[in-house]
Amino acid sequence: EIVLTQSPATLSLSPGERATLSCRASQSVSSYLVWYQQKPGQAPRLLIHDASTRATGIPARFSGSGSGTDFTLTISSLEPEDFAIYYCQQRGSWPSSFGQGTKLEIK
């Protein structure tokens, strides 16, 4: 099973700042890496698929990069609604797996 490790566990930033979230896989997942956002009491929402493709309706301030084992989600300028928990998921091999999440909180 592929293990995904997200860092940091918590990221404290202010609106307008740039956020950089990391996801590292225990073995290569090629570009089969997905990012989701989850707010309290809500289901997750798809942000980025195939490492760097924004989902429909996702603002351009969200971007993804990486391949193989190292991936990054970048939010260029934080809006108040971006403070949430972010998860990465690999679909490179079965069973699929999620990272443990990065909580993005307001500083």
Add this chain to the structure above:
Amino acid sequence: QVQLVESGGGVVQPGRSLRLSCAASGFTFSNYGVHLVRQAPGKGLEWVAVIWYDGSELHYADSVKGRFTISKDNSKSTVYVQMDSLRGEDTAVYYCARDRGSGSRFLDFWGQGTLVTVSS
């Protein structure tokens, strides 16, 4: 619009069984795979299972293999999850989510989840 509605959650004793349903609408159900993802209280997401668009392929997390069975009724636009030999660590909100393709892509629409509590 795409909708997924889970039902069947509740409180169940350890060792007993429960069946969850996931009813879909707003899209051609028979063309898409469906995943099951769970989230224990205060914890992160855990991928649980997937069923291919036509039911031809299934995959499970090691934590539920042999205890959970996922099935798909395309005539009813519904996915079922039979959960047997339930344990305390199965307590979680269970989400069903549509796969963007046949079953091996990404989860583009999610239901709101149903809570399963395993407790004596």
